[in-house]
Amino acid sequence: MSDDTNDFRLEQTGSAAAAAGPEWKPVTRASTYELVIDAVEEQIMAGTLGVGDPLPAERDLAMKLGVSRASVREALRVLESLGVVRSSGGSGRGAGTFIAAMPSAALTRFLRLHVALTNFSIDDVTETRIQLERSSAILAATRADKDSLAAINAQLAMMDTPGISLETFNDADTAFHVAIAQAAGNQLFSDLTGAIRTSLRKSIFSSFSRVDDQQALMAKLQSQHHGIMDAITAGRAEDAAALTEEHIRFAASRLPGLSDT
Amino acid sequence: MSDDTNDFRLEQTGSAAAAAGPEWKPVTRASTYELVIDAVEEQIMAGTLGVGDPLPAERDLAMKLGVSRASVREALRVLESLGVVRSSGGSGRGAGTFIAAMPSAALTRFLRLHVALTNFSIDDVTETRIQLERSSAILAATRADKDSLAAINAQLAMMDTPGISLETFNDADTAFHVAIAQAAGNQLFSDLTGAIRTSLRKSIFSSFSRVDDQQALMAKLQSQHHGIMDAITAGRAEDAAALTEEHIRFAASRLPGLSDT
Numbered sequence A, B: 001m002s003d004d005t006n007d008f009r010l011e012q013t014g015s016a017a018a019a020a021g022p023e024w025k026p027v028t029r030a031s032t033y034e035l036v037i038d039a040v041e042e043q044i045m046a047g048t049l050g051v052g053d054p055l056p057a058e059r060d061l062a063m064k065l066g067v068s069r070a071s072v073r074e075a076l077r078v079l080e081s082l083g084v085v086r087s088s089g090g091s092g093r094g095a096g097t098f099i100a101a102m103p104s105a106a107l108t109r110f111l112r113l114h115v116a117l118t119n120f121s122i123d124d125v126t127e128t129r130i131q132l133e134r135s136s137a138i139l140a141a142t143r144a145d146k147d148s149l150a151a152i153n154a155q156l157a158m159m160d161t162p163g164i165s166l167e168t169f170n171d172a173d174t175a176f177h178v179a180i181a182q183a184a185g186n187q188l189f190s191d192l193t194g195a196i197r198t199s200l201r202k203s204i205f206s207s208f209s210r211v212d213d214q215q216a217l218m219a220k221l222q223s224q225h226h227g228i229m230d231a232i233t234a235g236r237a238e239d240a241a242a243l244t245e246e247h248i249r250f251a252a253s254r255l256p257g258l259s260d261t
Helices: A004-022 A030-047 A060-063 A071-081 A103-116 A121-143 A146-160 A166-183 A187-199 A201-209 A214-233 A235-256 B003-020 B033-044 B058-065 B068-081 B103-116 B122-143 B146-160 B167-185 B188-198 B201-209 B212-233 B237-254
Strands: A084-086 A096-101 B085-088 B096-099
Touching: A004 B188, A030 A060, A030 A071, A030 A201, A030 B033, A030 B058, A030 B103, A060 A071, A060 A121, A071 B068, A071 B096, A084 A146, A103 A121, A103 A187, A103 B033, A103 B103, A121 A187, A121 A214, A121 B188, A146 A214, A146 B237, A166 A187, A166 A201, A187 A201, A187 B085, A187 B122, B003 B122, B033 B058, B033 B068, B068 B085, B085 B188, B085 B237, B103 B188, B122 B167, B122 B188, B122 B212, B122 B237, B146 B212, B167 B188, B167 B201, B167 B212, B201 B212, B212 B237
Parallel strands: none
Antiparallel strands: A084 A096, B085 B096
16 A cells, blocks of 8 residues: 555655755555555556456466465455456366455455544535535436436335334435436446445434434425435426435434434 | 444345245354454443553453464454554553554545545545535535635645646645635544545646646636635635535536536
């Protein structure tokens, strides 16, 4: 990761550094596993490794790169956690490590951890959610096809079912917002929306559990959901965005602990 | 990561699964290093581990959790790559592994890899950039203080300097957009903006290198930058947002390979 860190720092202090002369920083020796990651990343950036391609076996890769198998294994764990490779166990056909395309789960874990570490405040996360979901609502109202609308409606129907538990409601609520983002047809949007909503899921659930009249709040939220869906279905893009923002702000204000202020 | 993946899938298919009866999925045995990550994550979610806190030494942690030191090391590499822990080498005071707050570099590497793997199309990334930077511009115009404005201006001054190289211009350009996001006072926004802009940095640079009249394009982009800055300084929030969107769309249209369409 040292390369990234330097990139970022350079960009942020570029002009100041140029004005103040050479800048001295502690030197860091990159660990061996980082060099292995860099080697894999180079192949990906160059386009010689793409989704579905196999990596050489652990032993071969270690030999090719002149490093220990333990270093290769550490590097592969990191790439796995970033959703960049997946490993299948066993030794038959289909076994081994492959370049993968699984950003969603990785992004979710990343955001969940950093929200828990309060590196991002709940207010910042809520504000980001509002901006992304406003855009998703506008795009969904403009371009959602029948299949995407049906997927959103399925979650609405779920939440309309009388007598469902708070947990089921909360899950369908998350899925409702993710389905709108998916209807917008932008993969990065829907992954970010899904990851952000999912990173808040436990907080929202435990906060909801402490609300006095849960049924009344669920009914209110659900009527807002219907309003958003009606606007999207009718293609009223600006309405859909405004109702989405109102809905998220209302929920944050009513759920204790979900607002920093 | 198996836990995340399941969470996500459950939410997306919850209602369908309930209607169709029990759903069978391949069972997966979590690797030992994943169990170590889960153990650390639990402490973080519970609030018993916070930023700056040390983790037990590798050997102790392996004993406490009843796993091998290699598994602990693999787990720590992953947490390091997510920006959740940092390790300082050596054996003196300050050596060891600590809970850290370094989401920016991790997010940048994550996005850079997934953009390179075309898990996110350049158009999707550009669209997301536009939405985030529109919001950043509005917030910056509304609430930026003098220090934040000075930081944006420093990058403008850098790009105004006659005779600078394309590389220096490109770095200052990234820093300009990140500084606006930072002026918005939302850490998640500025990290996302920084990560997205940085993930495009190499593509923008190599695309720019192939442009015929680089000086003319740099001058045009820079005049747009000044327009954005004037709007932010004057507190004209909607103008700042509109000019930012226009600027990003213009750049994408003029830089070959930076638009999928």
